[in-house]
Amino acid sequence: MMAPAGAPVRFGVNYTPRVGWFHHWLDFCADDVARDFDTIAELGVDHVRVFPLWPLLQPNRTLIRPGGLADVEKVIELADERGLDVWVDGLQGHLSSFDFVPAWLTSWHRRGFFTDPDVVASTAAYLTALARACAGHPNLLGLTVGNEVNQFTGTVHPEPYPASEGEVSAWLDAMLGALRTGAPDVAALHACYDATWYDDTQPFTPTHAANLGDMTVLHSWVFNGTAQVYGPDAFETRAHARYLTEVARAFQADPDRPVWVQEVGAPRNVLPRASVAPFIEATVEQLADTPQLYGITWWCSHDVSRSLADFPELEYDLGLIDEHGTIKTEGRVLARAMEELRRRRREGVDDADPPRLLLDPTDVSRRDLAPGGAFWERYMDIARAGRHPRVTLAATVEA
Template identity: 55%
Template sequence: MPDRTVPHPTPRHADRPPGAPHRVRFGVNYTPAQGWFHHWLDFDLDAVRADLDSLAGLGLDHIRVFPLWPVFQPNRTLIRPRAVDQLVQLADAAAERDLDVNVDGLQGHLSSFDFLPAWTRTWHRRSLFTDPDVLSGQAEYLRTLAAALADRPNFLGMTLGNEINQFSDGPHPDPDRITHEQAAAWLERMLAACERGAPGRLHLHAEYDAAWYRDGHPFTPAQAARLGAVTAVHSWVFNGTAQRHGPADTATEHHAAYLIELSKAWATDPHRPVWLQEVGAPTSHIPEDGVARFTEATVVNALDCPDLWGVTWWCSHDVARSLADFPELEYGLGLLRNDRTVKPAGRAVAALAEEWREAAHRPPVRGTALVVDAGGAEAAPRRSVCAPGGVVFEAWAKLATQGVRPALVLAEHADDTAHLRSRRITEVRTPDEVG
């Protein structure tokens, strides 16, 4: 599978030699304080500006934005010009506050709710990943959004969608099941559509951690680490990590760092950038009085990973209690309250953003690598060894507890001298050796 790295176009992120020091980006997933993502139905630019002012006040440099797919493309051949113009207005308002913008296209799934257009469901039910008409509609939608922003200097690029892999497999109650070959074909076609719309931008895809942890899942680690401009990881410790290890354990506070390092095991470019694109502190598993500690520890541990592109916290503003039926944990994930006052997690992120604003990111090499045997690099049929409770995860956490700073390497490369040298790995250990 080819590695489709796209150079970043903006001056503040000019191309640099592999492994050279760079400035890590700090940003947030933008959840509007007024109306949540339903704000697209009653778009209020003044309210958006107030939100962006509160984010700029934290010292952040970018936001990730979520158009609702059914609102923007209610019919397969209708992409609403007014909605696209509102997206551009939001991006321009961000630019006025020195905030760059990444746009997620196919929403998709957000905070337990699915947002799929009527032309893909019920009487018009057809696969999101293989139906020719759906594919052409998706590709044109992504191309249109990318093209609308292509001339904006603060436009980073497109993410195909928010964890759209959840529609391809269980535990979703009604998935469109596909093979990993079909998933790869879908990703390649959609990334190409984004590139047509805005050539040379940072176009990528992002999955929830089933891609890394769930045996048989059609979206694979190899796709995540080799397709698109950067690798995106989404870290949520309610996946069994906090339940097994507790809220303040090394494994919990290093989960994001573990995913960053796990992605590098599958990357063909030893210096491929990794974006911690979504990470948060769910109070269902992190006590309120421990949120600031967890936030700081998670980010600091991620910063200890080489080739980190940036950290984008979930999320900007709390969900208003006036909105019904969200899982309880979703209401309190914001860096700011619904009234835009700053919370402890927001102060922690702001302090780190200030500390690292001009700092060069070049953490020490991770010379010890743990072997990952997932049953093959492409399909990874035994990737559950990497999940919380799996032998790879638990061995990595044990080494991290001992202060080892472990990397990860596929079993296929464990004896490949050239591969190990390219990653500056000098010691290889198996989970059995770790004990």
């Protein structure tokens, strides 16, 4: 049977400025942003996610620059003029292989990102100030603590900031509380890359991701081994984002909690040109009947300019718009796919009894959830045969 149509699925892009990439905050130019937003609006999106650079807005632990906050507000206003809503991220943090951590947290002043009381208090003060500056704008949808801050705790990071699971819980409570203090009437979220779901050493856990903040946020990237193992055109590669939504929903205490695919993209390091458009179409199609789907926000708006050095090669081709401001084939394909998804959602979501798959967290490690893992393989066998299964935690079933 078909469930009644609900709120429209939001469609947006992660905004990567065409001129200067995120370094544009150093020489902020409203005309450049306005031009970018004009092109972004042509894609039919309803929102953008923006990333002010933390070290530029809080260069000293007790200095939050009013001019930097004013630039963020100007971006929100420019979006509003073009009918675009805005999500704002706080701690950048980590973007496209580069880390942006304030000088007061590194080298001679290095201390615990997640554990030092002075750092936690100052970071919270910054997030409150940012949230307060953004809160009065009618097109503000909400705020995210930061972009993939869990990578700073990862064993793969060259200079990690260690934290325990309990310390992460306390830190997230403090950061989300800071956002809510500054903007009590808008959504407050946190976002992790997929090590949260797949890496048993990560102190940011599925329980954190699926229950803290006002919705569950997912970042789906198939260069994590999925496309390398299964191939660029495999069902598993195109179903990765949907798989993450189903696993995430199993960990949610609230079954009606929204799920946002906040980052998903078509990385050319694992997808040859001929595979990109089919990947986009299939990824969106797989997500079309996801229960409680809030939105899909594509990474990213613009290609990184070839004039900028030292990015991983894939970053130069991830955009829906090229470095000259022209909408690419990928952008047109995604716009059509999202239009079809919205049409299907208006007709209602197919909620006929799906196959069920039990997940026992006492018996299944996060490595089992990862691409190639035992649980992953069971899930994909069921999904490939017909429909995506409804994943349920064993504890939930027993209750």
